[in-house]
């Protein structure tokens with residue numbers, strides 16, 4: 001009798017890797033674009049206009065941002081949904097994993113646990129942020145974003161999301177590189193060490209950039225007088241209404 005091999009687990013694994021890779025690349029770009037606020041308000045405004053298609057169509061279409069956020073949301077849900085099957089299913093399973101990781105000082109098992117915890121956090125805080133971006137794409141800009149961070153109390157949520165997403169993304173990329181054989185070769189031990197150092201450096205660099213941006217949005221949110229509205233007035237590009 002012909003044996004049938006169940007290909008579904010391998011396909012799910014592949015889909016999880018691909019969606020993870022897309023999200024990691026997205027977040028690396030996201031944090032840098034959003035750090036444009038560190039250069040100037042005008043620069044962040046121009047980046048926003050770019051994503052609204054202004055430099056391509058000559059007009060602003062915030063709907064493009066909604067579409068992008070919806071697409072990312074779908075990939076995010078898919079990635080989280082597939083990952084759920086790897087969560088420890090009971091407290092007993094969790095205890096075994098935890099003991100294994102502390103007793104063996106097995107760093108890769110600890111990394112896996114960080115992925116589970118940060119992934120779980122993002123289920124909630126990532127969804128809140130994505131939903132707001134999808135439904136209020138016209139409220140993005142140096143002043144509108146700063147007002148959201150301070151007046152709408154998104155600051156603490158962004159702080160937690162930043163720590164979770166940056167760790168999750170780079171640990172995820174490290175595990176992908178391991179899985180796809182980038183660390184094989186003459187000296188596996190050495191290349192593992194190099195990749196691990198790269199992972200930790202990237203986590204530190206991105207967290208520093210993210211924290212600096214968050215500090216700047218908070219500073220603008222606290223010091224700027226929003227009494228005439230939260231829309232930014234560009235010095236160089238004139239519209240009837242600015243954000």
Ligand code: HEM
Pocket residue numbers: 027030031034065068069070072076122126129130133139140141144145146148149154158159161162163165209210211213214
């Ligand atoms: C297309 C989808 C997305 C858009 C348009 C978007 C846009 C933005 C914008 C404009 C800000 C600045 C603050 C604000 O305006 O409220 C921000 C902050 C942030 N976003 Fe997103 N975002 C998206 C998806 C995501 C995803 C999927 C994650 C992670 C799961 C994420 C994580 C963050 C974090 C951590 C911050 C604060 C960053 C910092 O501390 O510098 N974003 N996002």
